[in-house]
């Protein structure tokens with residue numbers, strides 16, 4: 001699969017933090033509160049009209065990709081999986097993992 005790289009800084013809709021570019025990949029969620037926006041159909045394409053808020057609901061371990069954050073779109077209900085970024089807030093990751101059990 002061909003993922004487009006669309007790395008931009010943005011202001012988080014959930015916590016209001018300024019999220020810097022990721023540089024090694026596309027920044028697709030806030031690294032402070034881990035929330036994202038439903039803007040992609042395929043990762044990085046920014047073609048989705050939904051623009052709903054993606055709430056992190058679960059953390060999955062993938063043997064190849066590492067930590068995956070599972071999101072639920074609060075607007076359309078879609079389930080989205082995004083790879084955890086290197087600088088994601090680990091406390092939030094732990095909170096979501098703990099929440100699940």
Ligand SMILES: [Zn+2]
Nearest residue numbers: 012015030033
């Ligand atoms: Zn945030």
Ligand SMILES: [Zn+2]
Nearest residue numbers: 038050073076
């Ligand atoms: Zn959506």
